[in-house]
Every structure is written in C-alpha cells, then in structure tokens.
Amino acid sequence: MESVKTKKIFETAEDFLPINGTDYIELYVGNAKQAAHYYKSAFGFQSVAYCGLETGNKEKVSYVLEQGKIRLVLTSPLVKDGLINDHINLHGDGVKVIALWVDDATKAWEEATKRGAKSYFSPKKDKDENGFVITSGIHTYGDTVHIFVERYHYNGPFLPGYKSWNEEYNPPGVGLKYVDHMVGNVEWGEMNTWCEFYAKVMGFTQLVSFDDKDISTEYTALMSKVMSNGNGRIKFPINEPADGKKRSQIEEYINFYNGAGVQHIAVATENIIETVSALRRRGVEFLHVPDNYYDNVLERVGEIDEDLKPLRDLNILIDRDDEGYLLQIFTKPVVSRPTMFFEIIQRKGAQSFGKGNFKALFEAIEREQEQRGTL
Template sequence: MRTSIATVSLSGDLRSKLEAIAAAGFDGVEIFETDLLTFEGQARDVRRLCEDLGLEIVTLQPFRDFEGLPEPLRSRAFSRAERKFDLLQELGTDLFFVCSNVSPHSLGGLERIAEDLYELGERARQRGLRVGYEALAWGRHIHDYRDAWEVVRRANHPAVGLILDTFHIFCKNLELSTLRRIPGEKIYLVQVADAPALEMGALPWSRHFRNFPGQGQFPLRQFMAALRETGYGGYLSLEVFNDQFRTAPPKETALDGYRSLVYLQEDEPPKIRTSGVAFVEFAVSEQMAPVLGDFLKGLGFRKTGQHRSKEGVSLWQQGQIHLILNAEAGSFAQAYNQLHGTSVCAVGLEVADLPAVLRRAQTYKASLFLGPTGPNEHQIPALRGPEGILIYLLEPPADYRQFWSVDFVLEEGLPLQAGLERVDHLAQVMPTTQVPSWVLFYRTILGLEASNLLDIPDPAGLIQSQAVENADRSLRLVLNTSQGGGTLASRFLSESHGGVQHIAFSTRDIFTTLENLLAAGVRLLPIPPNYYDDLEARYGLDPELLQRLRRLNILYDQSPEGEFFHAYTQTFDDLFFIEIVERRGYNDYGAVNAPVRIAAQSRLIRS
C-alpha cells in the first residue's frame, strides 16, 4: 500500500511540513484545511509545491457537519461542498473527505443520510471527484464504521465510498468481522493511528494522545489482517493529533511516521531475539576515573582487564556484568563526557542474529555508528540511541573471557565480592517529545514490547515512565520523562542532558549483598521510617523480615507472581545511581515505591 500522512500530524508551517514528509519517503499527503488557510500562497501553489516534492495530494480534509440537516441548513451544506469541490480541483486531488455530523441540528436516519450522500456523490461525479465518508467516534448519529458502511451501501453510488480510521474503531472496541466483508474498491482511504490505553472520553483522547503505529496499545495487526481480506490497495495514511508531536521537529516526527507504516505493513515481524546486556560503558574523565573505580570497588566490582592499545580504557566485572571505563583522550566517550559528565555513554546488547538486526536498522533508517578501530579491537556495529548514547550490537560469544581477551590484557584469579549477577534494567531519561520515537525504535528494530505509560509522583511534579522488554525479560529498559521543571528527571535532563540515570543490578540474596556493600563503605539511600510502618499495615510482613528491610533501607512490593526487594545507592557525583534488586517471581519495577525513593533522593539533594 502507498503511504501518506496528514499535515496535522506535524509541527511547523505547511511548507516545512511538506518538505519533511517528502524527505521521510512518503508517497502522498493529506492537507489539513487549517494548514491551507494559513499558507502564504494559493491552492495551486500548494499543488505545485507537492508536485516538485514528488508528493500526491490524497485529500483536503475535513468537511464537517454535512449530512442529515433540515432546510435551509441542508442547502447551505451543499453550497459549501460545491465551493470545496473547486478547491479540490485546484489542488489536483479527487477525494472529498466527509466526517459524520456532530451538529445538534442533524436529524439522523440512515435513509436520510444515504440520500444526502447520493446527491453529493452525483455532484462530485460530474466534476470527476469522489466522496469518502468517515464515522467519527463522537458523531451525533453515525459513530460506528459499520453504520457508515451501511449508509454508503444504501447510497449505492459509484462515487461514494468509505473512509476508515483505526482510532475511531479501537477507541470503541469495535469488532472487525464487518470490515472483512467490505469490498476493497468501496474503501477510499484508510487512516491509521495508535494510542495508549487510557480511560477518558473519545474526543480528548483523540485530540491529544494519538500516536504512530507501534507507539501505543491498539491491536493494529488485527486491523491490517482484516483490511487485507477486503483487497484494499489504496493509501495507508497517518492522522495523528498529539501534543508532543506538535512541538517536536517535523523532520524527526515525519521519519518516525514513515517507520511506523513500514512496521505496520509487515505481515508478521520477524522474531528478533535478544538476551540481555553484554556490557555497559562509562564515559569518564581522567580525573574522575579513579573515583568511579573506587565506587565500583565498593559495589564488589574488580578491574579485570586493561585495554591493549588504549591506556584510558579498563574492564571491570562481577558475575555476568561487564563494565568498561573509558577515559581515552579523543574518543567518542570523551566527547560524551564533556556534555554529560561521568555517565553511561554506550551499552552492548546481545542479539541472536546480528545481520538480521542490522538489516532492520537499515530498513527503518536508524543511524548506524562505526567508530575508528585500532589494533587489537573488535569491530562492533552500533546504533545511535537516546540522547546520543551508542547501542552496540553483538552476538553473544561462547566464552566471554576469550571475547574480552582480544581487546584487553586480562588479570587472573580475582574473586567476586558482593553477589551482583546481571544487569536487571537500565533507566533512561529523555525529553517528553522523544519517548514515542524511542518506543518505536526499540519495538521495530529490537522487537521489544512496551508497557503502559505510568505517572509517578515527584515532589515537584509528575514523571512519566514506560518500560520496553523482550519476551523473557532478560532485556529491560525504562524510559522516563517529565514536563515538571523541578522533578528529578527534569533536573537530570537539564543539568546532565539526559541519558542513563540509573542502572539496576540483580542479586539472588539482597540482604547479604547489601551487608557486603555497607561493609565496603557504600552509602545507601535512607528510607524514612514511615514507609516501613505503612508496609507492615499493607502486607502484614513477619516482624523479623520487616526489621531487616528497615535496617538495610530495602523497599518491598508484592504481585500475584511474587515478591520484589530493591534498594538504592546514593547518587554518584550528583549524576547517576545504582539500584540493587532481588526478584522472586516478580516481573514489574516496584513503581509503587518510586515516590518514596524520589522523595528521599530529593531530600538529599536539598541537604
């Protein structure tokens, strides 16, 4: 199917929108009427601009409050339509887009509406135009695509067809069996939008929270399967109303839109298998490298390797966790450090089929990074990730020690100390406008699935949090953002320019691990006593267990699947912090405890 997007989906003026749409690779564009009215030229100038950019104008939309009106409103509606016909012809498009009536003056009745559409279709046919009819979810009489199809069927005119919009279908949980029986030639346009699962009215949900396919929770693959059965072969067009998109650069948003349609048209996306985090790389200055090293020693990490050709690069290990400290002058890490301070500049992810992932990255126009490779170095491809972080991709080696020995001179016989075993998850902070984009990135290229968006209270506002995970949860990433200027996430974004704010390491015995950390001088985040009083009331925990939790500043949560224990270090150099987690069948992130943790961190910052 050919691809299109409505100009209302992007920020900017009409010219910049059209240029962004063409650059992204779309075949066509829906011109939103407001964009045309505010354009500095005339309709024929828009037509010429689209022709120069290689874009077909699919339609001008919307035309509202037309059908089912009493006189004299009915005659006025037809007069309005005739004037719009003139405009369509000047634009060089043939599809007249009619939304179902929301006016209180509309009288309704399927036969009455069908008669109006027949007459409109006859007038359109005489001018070489077609009429497409769409059911708005909040339409006064027609608010279901099945009723809209019945009206089109009764109109029985060769120039009258149906327009479908996935938002209007799925916001009302409508079934798709009727869609499968609609002849493809009677479907004139298909608009697609995804959305998060929200409990609110259809109109505000539509006007503010639509997003691109792959960024929400609608079952769009089911819709596409039903649509294919109709034989439809026309445009697949994005119509997205989203407050974040309206403030984001149009070229980035348009490119995400194009990627989403590529993703949506895959019959069955290939199973991309990932198996966790291979390594985490820190960008650190020469002065801060020893300080970070001491911090890691307290956590039980030991330096196990020195790079063979780069004096400023070292390898640290514990369990299956591999950390790289990069203080090498002139490197990507040093450039990252100058902007972000001591921070995670890269992560390595394990993928089962590296060539397949790289092909998907190319298909979805991801930015590939291939840095300079010196002697005794692996050449590991990377993708640009959130806030400039590098995401290295590698197939897990049979023997990691042998793998690291290529780049590093390894030391022998160093014991593990604190009981940390794996990277449980990484939490990234980014601008609000970028969260949907990176959800789409992780879903389309790495096959991760997204959770619902959570609102987490912060003393200075709200933090929005969304997780992306692989099927067995061996790879978990948390995407955090906030529009409140004083929240913990916002401060990290403004002062450190975003990126990875915290790393969670897993252990099988959090009590022993934390005892080891305390003995090594690690400062844990102090949790207020009131939390444990409430914990006792909520869960009725054994008094001895509760006392151990209190003494070690451990937070606790339960789910039907199991229990979750987690604790936090204090922030390293006011930049990032470490979370220690023990999961006993529990699959979430302890979001119920996040306000307690954030408030405790905020108190330390103030003090």
C-alpha cells in the same frame, strides 16, 4: 561462547533481532584507573581485561570488570581532544554504550537500520589469537548507543585488542548477579518517541506504563513506560518529566547531563540483605526513606519471607504485584554530577518495578535535591 536459544516470554514482542542479554555497559569517565578501583572496592567487581598504551592503544584506556553476568567497561581518553573528551565534558561520567549480546551482529544491524535506526557503525570483524568477534552499532536516545556483539567464535578475556588484567587486589563480590533493567531519562515529550523506537526498530513490547498520577509527590512528577524484548532479559524503562510545582529528578538529570541518557542501572541479587550490608560497609551511600514507611508496609504488601527489622535497618523498600514481591534500594549518585546511580533489586516472583514505592522513593530524592539546591 556458544549461541544461546532463549525462551520468549512476552508474545507481543516482535523480536526482529533476538537478544541473548546485556553483553557489557561502557562508561566514559574522567579517570578510568581510579573508577575501576572504586567499582572493585565499593561494589566488588573483579579485574578481567585491559587495553591502553601497553596493548598498543594510544587514544584511550579501558578497564573491564565483572561480577556475576554484569560486565562494566570504564574508558578514559589518553589524548587532549576527541569524541570521548567531548562526551565527558558535556555529560560528566556516564554510560556511552549499552552492548547487547546477539547471535548475528550483521543481521541485527541490518534489521535495525532498515527500520529507521541511525547507524553508529556498520558490522565489522575484529580478530586475534583467541578468535574473532563481529560487532555493529546504532544510536539511541541522547549520545547513548547500542553495540551488537556476536562473540561465540571468541574465547579471549573480552574483545580483540584487550589483554587479561591480572591484579592481586580483587576484593570479594557482594552477590550481584546480572543487569535487571536500565533506565533512560529523555526530555519533555520524548518518551513516546523512544518507546516507539524500541517497538518499531528493535521489536520490543511495552510491559507497563506509569503516568504523573502514578509517579508524583506534592512537588514533582514524571511519566515512564517500560519496554522489553521477547525473552525479558533486556528491559528499558524510559522516563520523561511531567509538570509539578518544583523541578523533578528527571529535569535535574537532564540539566546536569545536558540531555538524555542512562539514569540508573538496576542490578539483581539473590540476597539483598547480605548485598546491601556489604555495600554499606564498603562506603556505598543509599537513599533514606522515612522510618514510618515501615509502619504499615506489611499491610500493603502482605506476608514476606524476610524479617522486617533488617529491611528497616538497611532502608530496603518492598512492593508486591500479581506474580510475587520484590525488594529494592537505590544508591545516591555514584558520579560527581547528580546523574547516574544504581538500584539493587531482589525479585521474589514480582515482574514489576516497585510502583508502590514511588512516592516514598521520590520524596527521598527530593530531600537530596533540596540539599543540592536543585529542587
């Protein structure tokens, strides 16, 4: 993979370590084989690479899946004790690694650690017959880590140590293109700490801030700030709980995840109606907003290209900012605990995150919390 020069669109980002995009997202899961089947069958990901006993790895097994530019790695332990086991026992299935594609993994690690990042591992070079990859890593909120991946001297299926995973069963994709953003939930009073981390350690800039007046219902509230790198390819909203009459979704997440972690992965599509229709047919469950949400939505957002009826039928939300509008919908949790979920988003010019939908969305989440007895 060749080095890529990307255009800086947010001038206030200092970009100490230029990032080309999301390289992969690794989830530690209880049963990687079955999880891989779920993401293929339900979300339309395709088999790419594998490591495990057959490749000489006696500690863990990993399945690598792709759709568009989205790459998921699903990893389970092969032994009874160890760090992966500890992560699953504490958090349940969840994101361990947000890997970032960089031109220089050594310089990225040096820049981050000298500005205060805690090292996860120092730069290392792995090679096989397909070339070599240099990686390094730092810690971020909770047990989540960032791994910097320098791969333009490598042309294998994923990383050294993996082999191509060729399987006949590969359901067609559903139109998912790339990771739009990834949301982290952190504990009370920690939002500004981690926003400062992304600004000072990684050179990100703050795009937007939401307080408990922006994101609240009668019962619950939260606060959020969105951090982005200079080219806008990496966006990390950071949420923390705020005081409310009842327990917010952020508190529920932290209670069940036992700490800070990735709340949801937002993936982009160019046709949300087709994508969500396909996902629903495959059994993916989405949050339901009241039908009266659509009674005056066009008065709020103005003219859109799509007919309202299919959006209403599919429960897709609409919002507008100064740049355009967006369409979005949120799955129910895709793991056993009420923690991680996905957002499907289509941007028609809008650069924002659906502020106008927050109240309807949070009320929908509260209804789910009430059924779980965690509100």
